[in-house]
Amino acid sequence: MLQLGNTKCSFLFCLGICILACSTIYMKANIFNSPLPSTDFLNHTNQSTPALKICDILPPAAPGFKCRRTDSKNISYETKLDANCILLQSDLHFIMAPLSKEEKDFPLAFIITIHKELETFVRLLRAIYAPQNVYCIHIDAKAPEEYKTSVRTLSTCFPNVFVASVNEKVTYAGFSRLQADINCMKDLVKSPTKWKRVINLCGQDFPIQTNLELVRYMQEPKWKDRNMTPGIKQPQTMKYRTEFQYEEVNGTHVAPKGQKKGPPPHSLTIYFGTAYYSLTRLFVEFVLKDKVAKDLLEWSRDTFSPDEHYWVTLNHMKEAPGNYVEGEWEGNVRAIKWRDQEGEAHQGCKVMKMKRTIHQGYLCLRD
Known part of the structure; x- marks a missing residue:
């Protein structure tokens, strides 16, 4: 009987341990499957949000923040200046310490150009945020004032996130889109963060690699100290972009002026590629100071979508730091x-x- 009693006690003890373990696993699963944290500190009305239950994608707000859904499609956010940044960082699960020495020793700079879909931007920032990096946010000057206020309020909660000192009225395919990146680069080179690479993003991007994976990819032998500006010599089908003059019209579109342009400065060979890149810090400093780079920038003012020829053309110059003269479409940092x-x-x-x-x-x- 004594042996049976001991066996019964052992069974009950093991059963208790199993119940405790299962409960822990269940609770963790609920956490991982729970909705994304609140973006209640934002002051914006998103007209494109699909119909949802009232704020069901947002958990209870931290003190200082308020969420209000006005109907099934529109979410309005109210900014309060006394918002608690510590609670904000906690509620949104921002990473507030470097996750590895490897990442800490290779800080990145990000340029993010935004004009709409505030919720998407916040989720992007949360996904790519790391305290060793630095983030320049360029807000389209045409964006609503409440949108701008919300982004600025958010940026004050992080020492390494800031709004560009000069914001352009961005026109798709216009020179203003290229100038927006240049504006952020001028701010980034003054940043106390000793970043190694700069990556530009749009507000509707989302990462499919972790920060550590990006750092390792950029330090592979092929890319170490080399810029990524995928592109090729300008094909005949794209020559209209730089052979004729264009102008931005009312901040809405780019239109041809009907006049031919002169040849590019310094007899440069024009390339065509993606507007998105990964650039070394030395290359950025070269772009901001070098006469050839400045002359090409000025020549590009009345071209069509100049950000799709400017970076890749400079990266094929032998004088440019981190150049890839023989490069074509390799090194694409986005899909x-x-x-x-x-x-x-x-x-x-x-x-x-x-x-x-x-x-x-x-x-x-x-x-």
Whole structure:
């Protein structure tokens, strides 16, 4: 009987341990499956948010923040200047300490150009944020004042996040889009953060690599001390962009002026590529100071989508630090699915399974 009693006690003890372990696993699963934390500190009305239950994507707000859904499609955010930044960082689960020495020793700079979809921007920032990095936010000057106020309020909660000192009225495919990056670069070189690379993003991007994976990718032998500006010599089909003059019209679109341009300065060979890049700090300093770079920038003012020829052209100059004179489309730091190519070049986001070994960096679904 004594032996049976001991066996019964052992069984009950093991049963208790199992129940405790299962409860812990269940609670953790609920945490990971819970909705994303609150963005209540933002002051913005998002017209494109799909119908949801009242604020069901937002948990209870921390003191100093308030969320109010005005109807099934519009979410309005009210900013309070006494917002508690510590609670904000906690509620949104921002990473507030470097996750590895490897990342700490290789800080990155990010340029993020935004004009809409505030919730998307906050989720992007939270996903890429690390305290050793630095972030320059360029807000389109045409954006609503409440939107600008919300972004500035958010930036005050982080010492390494700031709004560009000069903000452009950005026009798609216009020179203003290139100038926005230049403005941020001028601010970033003054930053106390000794960043190694700068990456530019749009507000609708989202990472498909961790910060550590990006750091390791950029330090691979092929890319160590080398810029990534994917592109090729300007094909005949793209020559219209730089052979004729264009102008930005009312901040809405770019239109041809009907006049031909002169040849590029310093007999430069013009390249065509992506507007997105990973650039070394030395290259950025070169862009801001070198006469050839400045002359090319000025010549590009009345071209079409100059950000798609400016960076890649300079990166094919032998004088440019970190150049890749022989480079073509290699080193793409983003994966882009163009919406008008769905059904031809790709099968859409819901069908295609992303392979992280193929697509590097950031995904941006573009119209």
